[in-house]
Amino acid sequence: MARARSEDFELNRDGIKRAAAALFARQGFPGTSMADIARACGISKPLLYHYVDDKYQLLLEIAVGHVSRLEALVGEVQAQGLNPTEQLRRLVARFVQEYAEASDDHGVLTQDVRFLSDADRNHVLDIERKIVAAFARTIAAVRPGLGADTLQQPLAMLLFGMINWMFTWFRPDGRLSQEQMAPVVTDLFLGGLDAVRLPRSAETVQELVASAGTHR
Amino acid sequence: MARARSEDFELNRDGIKRAAAALFARQGFPGTSMADIARACGISKPLLYHYVDDKYQLLLEIAVGHVSRLEALVGEVQAQGLNPTEQLRRLVARFVQEYAEASDDHGVLTQDVRFLSDADRNHVLDIERKIVAAFARTIAAVRPGLGADTLQQPLAMLLFGMINWMFTWFRPDGRLSQEQMAPVVTDLFLGGLDAVRLPRSAETVQELVASAGTHR
DNA sequence: CCTACCGATCGGTAGG
DNA sequence: CCTACCGATCGGTAGG
Numbered sequence: 021m022a023r024a025r026s027e028d029f030e031l032n033r034d035g036i037k038r039a040a041a042a043l044f045a046r047q048g049f050p051g052t053s054m055a056d057i058a059r060a061c062g063i064s065k066p067l068l069y070h071y072v073d074d075k076y077q078l079l080l081e082i083a084v085g086h087v088s089r090l091e092a093l094v095g096e097v098q099a100q101g102l103n104p105t106e107q108l109r110r111l112v113a114r115f116v117q118e119y120a121e122a123s124d125d126h127g128v129l130t131q132d133v134r135f136l137s138d139a140d141r142n143h144v145l146d147i148e149r150k151i152v153a154a155f156a157r158t159i160a161a162v163r164p165g166l167g168a169d170t171l172q173q174p175l176a177m178l179l180f181g182m183i184n185w186m187f188t189w190f191r192p193d194g195r196l197s198q199e200q201m202a203p204v205v206t207d208l209f210l211g212g213l214d215a216v217r218l219p220r221s222a223e224t225v226q227e228l229v230a231s232a233g234t235h236r
Numbered sequence: 237m238a239r240a241r242s243e244d245f246e247l248n249r250d251g252i253k254r255a256a257a258a259l260f261a262r263q264g265f266p267g268t269s270m271a272d273i274a275r276a277c278g279i280s281k282p283l284l285y286h287y288v289d290d291k292y293q294l295l296l297e298i299a300v301g302h303v304s305r306l307e308a309l310v311g312e313v314q315a316q317g318l319n320p321t322e323q324l325r326r327l328v329a330r331f332v333q334e335y336a337e338a339s340d341d342h343g344v345l346t347q348d349v350r351f352l353s354d355a356d357r358n359h360v361l362d363i364e365r366k367i368v369a370a371f372a373r374t375i376a377a378v379r380p381g382l383g384a385d386t387l388q389q390p391l392a393m394l395l396f397g398m399i400n401w402m403f404t405w406f407r408p409d410g411r412l413s414q415e416q417m418a419p420v421v422t423d424l425f426l427g428g429l430d431a432v433r434l435p436r437s438a439e440t441v442q443e444l445v446a447s448a449g450t451h452r
Numbered sequence: 453c454c455t456a457c458c459g460a461t462c463g464g465t466a467g468g
Numbered sequence: 469c470c471t472a473c474c475g476a477t478c479g480g481t482a483g484g
Contacts, residue, residue, distance in 0.1 A: 047350075048265075048266055050266040051265070051266030051267075053477080053478065054480075055478085055479090063457090066456095066481075069479095069480070070456070074480075075479065075480090130404075134262070135264075170412070171420070174412060174417065174420065175424070177401070177402070177405050178402075178424060181398040181399070181400065181401025182394045182397040182401075184397065184401055185398075185401050186393070186397060188346075196390060200435035200436070201390065204387070204390065204394075204433075204435060205394060207428065208391070208394060208424075208425070208428035208429070208432050209428060210428070211427060211428035211432065212424035212426070212427035212431070215424065215427020216420055216424050217419075217423060220416070269465085270466085270468080271465090271467090280471090281467090281468085282470070282471090283469055291467070291468090
């Protein structure tokens with residue numbers, strides 16, 4: 021029966037993608053050979069090529085798959101109708117959880133997107149930009165007024181910095197779990213939001229320097 | 237005269253290291269060939285090997301050089317005798333400045349340390365740990381009491397997350413300069429520090445779950 | 453005529 | 469400071 025075989029094909033294909041993601045995350049895309057991936061799966065290289073067209077396709081599917089799940093996650097949280105603060109808290113918690121569950125995919129996304137073609141990379145970056153924009157809108161709703169167009173995007177990136185960077189140092193066997201770290205991140209961010217002041221624009225700084233010069 | 241040639245040798249060597257850092261940062265260590273580096277320097281591959289022993293040596297010197305400059309930076313700031321808050325503000329400002337000036341070295345340090353040998357990587361990580369410990373002590377001095385041993389290290393890593401991640405998205409030609417972003421980061425972090433609560437320890441959570449189970 | 457799968461090797465290029 | 473090369477390994481595919 022053709023259907024049973026097809027199921028195995030997809031199952032094996034998923035296993036290969038998971039093995040490839042683990043190796044890409046550890047060794048980088050150029051540092052990983054198809055022979056490495058085949059060895060990790062316990063199959064021959066020709067059999068590996070039975071399941072995937074080439075090495076590049078693996079990278080593309082891992083990156084697009086992960087970023088698409090993150091995009092879906094944003095939609096789920098938005099659909100819950102929470103107030104801005106609770107929505108941000110929920111977004112951070114869900115992202116930390118997803119990163120922890122798909123840490124290899126996360127590593128590939130943050131390290132190896134540069135090896136995609138321009139078109140494919142832009143596709144991934146477009147989805148990432150949508151996600152950042154959703155975070156930025158939630159941040160603007162939490163603290164309206166303060167430099168909405170200037171600061172909300174950089175603030176969203178600082179928040180992503182904390183949670184993205186977490187998975188370069190975080191050890192699951194440490195004293196704190198991901199579930200415990202997520203609220204620490206959100207508390208720190210929400211608490212600090214009120215302390216942030218809109219900096220002078222670069223142009224204003226230059227004007228001040230210029231006018232200070234005339235007073236010499 | 238041998239001395240004149242030696243000066244040129246070191247100058248050329250520095251140029252090669254800067255070119256290599258730019259390529260490693262862009263393409264990764266395994267994705268960069270010695271031919272790439274020679275081409276970027278406008279020299280032949282054999283001449284490149286006149287200046288450096290091998291590809292690995294370039295990676296090691298770039299990583300150790302950068303992390304050593306960061307360590308020296310910490311010492312400089314500590315020697316200024318500032319109060320904890322001002323010391324943290326100064327540390328962040330100087331690190332952001334150093335990252336901006338040595339963005340290629342920074343990219344290599346954050347992406348390619350994994351390709352060092354165990355011994356060399358541990359040497360680099362030891363210096364990094366000293367730097368993180370210095371930040372953690374300053375944070376503990378700013379906000380004493382709250383989970384000193386449990387949270388100060390993770391909080392330092394969250395701070396590093398914000399400034400390390402900055403250089404994956406920051407564009408120098410954008411609306412905000414590094415000089416403007418540094419105080420935003422520090423304000424956000426210092427302002428949020430008071431909002432952070434010590435989470436229940438993992439053990440306590442497990443005890444609660446276990447005792448909740450007995451009440452069913 | 454299909455798939456699943458092997459040992460061996462292809463044309464090119466890596467670091468040296 | 470060049471061309472010319474090496475042992476090995478790369479991503480990908482041949483025949484069977």
